[in-house]
Amino acid sequence: MDSDLKPDLPEGASLDTRLAQAGSRWDLRTGGISMPIHLAATFRHPGLGRSTGWDYSRSGNPTGQALETLLASIEGATHAFAFASGMAAVDTVLRLLAPGSRIVVPEEIYGGTWRILERIGEPWGLKVRWASFRDLVERPDSLLAGADMVLFETPTNPTLLDADPTAVLKAARRLGCLSVVDATFLTPVLLRPLELGADLVLHSGTKYLSGHSDLTAGVVATRDQGLAERIGYLRNTTGAVLSPFDSWLLLRGLKTLSLRVLRQQDTARRLASALPDLPGVVRVAYPGRGGMVAFEVDSARRVESLLERVRVWIFAESLGGTESLVTVPASQTHADVDAAVRGRLGITDRLVRLSVGLEDPADLLEDLRCALEGEP
């Protein structure tokens, strides 16, 4: 080993610096500046009862560890865990609860989270209290009294209600209720819930963290030693780990996280301010931060024609990639949510959700204008 190679970044290196050099200093033997992909399923032992620190790839993998070290560092966490998908991460967090546990969740939650709570959690014995996001933010004490966990997103998906989560997180702490924030939409560049008092932060790593719409992953991070041990135990036991190759690809995506998110936010701001003037647009939801925009048009027919006519925007589910996506939540991301709930939340067939990518903002706006001008 060449002792001249410096393994660590200087103390106090900023977020951008840590992202740019993620995994670049791991390999002290060759000095390779891209983290190696360790495909090994198992590791040699030096002798009986001895370990190199690596035993079996489900339990720990060097490429996965490089990713998790970075994730913990950018979340202000002590521990981070990568999962095979965002839903595998949600599932593992829910397994911290026992049958009979009470969990408070806003109705305005991702459809997949709604589905796991309603179809798997409740039959298994979880008591889910559905609240409105507004109520949760405005009177957390009364909602969280007696609850074991609160799980929420900000901004909400797809209605994009946004709030400072601090009051909810403080109330949860006071009441001994575990707090979990799904920060997929904002990423640690714009929101670090652990620094605001959350116990756990969740991500679909498929979205902004990876950023290129080419892998499926989930993330959980915490600064609580006890929770970290339980999450690590659950992941190793249930096995929904992220593969070495996808861990590496996610690490590669993270190198440009900050510049992608900030640029997507700039473009989203431009689009949100221009959208009200486009044909057929009756309402725009944009919380002022992040790269997600939602708007409502005057008829379902216009939504259909918009989807047929877009040439730069891609009609697809998911979000957070370099390419701009347009989605109709009522029939895609939130199709599994009860129709009555969808109606109450305003997730109608006239609501369109945009995930703003890295294309030229003028091209994106012009494409929307042309597509909306079509036959409603």
Add this chain to the structure above:
Amino acid sequence: MRPGGGTVNILTEIIHAGTWDEDPTGASSVPVFRGSTYAQRDPDARPRWDYGRSGNPTRAALEQSIAALEGGCAGFAFASGIAAINSVLLTLSAGDHVVVGEDIYGGTYRSLSVLFRRWNLSTTWVDASDLDAIRDAILPSTKAILVESPSNPLLRICDLRAVASLARERGILALTDNTFQTPLLQKPLELGFHASIHSATKFLGGHSDVIAGLVAVSDPDFAKRLYAVQNGFGAILGPDDSWMVLRGMRTLAARMEMHQRHADRLARWLRARPEIAAVHYPGLEDHPGHGIHFSQATGPGAVLSFDLGYAEKASRFLRSVKLALPAVSLGGVETILSWPSRMSHASMPPEERLRRGIGDGLLRLSVGLEDPADLEVDFDRALAESNQRI
């Protein structure tokens, strides 16, 4: 490509380049086709895909992307930047002569001065910033002019429009290595060049995790000649690496913008330091090629070099830095500091190097995406330490 019509901005083109038109699934990322051969259902028809060396859909998506971004008629992907340059040179014949800019990448120098020389391809080295010198070097047997602008590692500027028009006037090929600039900042084919060559290992790939070369060409006849070399000589880029370069290119515009902003800030910071004898960066107003550069490019790029005077000091500086990575290569998300006389230009004899102005104290900096304030702290300490111990 999805938007069509050629009316979209290059930023949009980059994101959607490589979305594979023939994919029936609509996948947001082009598939990695690893198959080495293809079933040929109709034995009498000429198949679109027959053998992985001759054509691969993932590689083709990348080749179409570089052609579109450079405004060319065809693109070619190779196993490395130097494989790309050598393949372009292999379109020439024994007895031909090329005129080449003298402070060109050391690996190109080695190919021409050692390998191609054995096959009787002769080279005249010229100062590419001097158009008269290029004109005077042209012989009846000259078949091509090869230049880089900005040059490596001194960032000298060559008047690309003038070189292209001189080549076209004489009926010879105008070739350029556009690695430092990328088509985002400079489009040589639009300035009249026949081929724009890249080490895609650098800014195009952008993450220091793939070795690749790309060529975009403007002329269909030259495209046929180069395809014959690519297929016949076979230094192709594999499907996995083709996919990696495409992935890297999706953030090219966002990266370059930040790389450049940081490079400009560091160039000015370095210039203000008394320990540094010279800073070479086309973004500086007093850089000798500043005016010409901005007449042919939209930005200064993110590579600069600076001179610490002598080898011992450069060596100490390299030992002292903690944040910038002392390494060869450039164009990655991480800041890379190279020592041209010992690294990229080590294959050039010392007297040739010194004649070209590549001194032992010269360091080349490829500015990454780290917070520039962190880099300034690192360099400040390294400058102090490299001075102290002398």
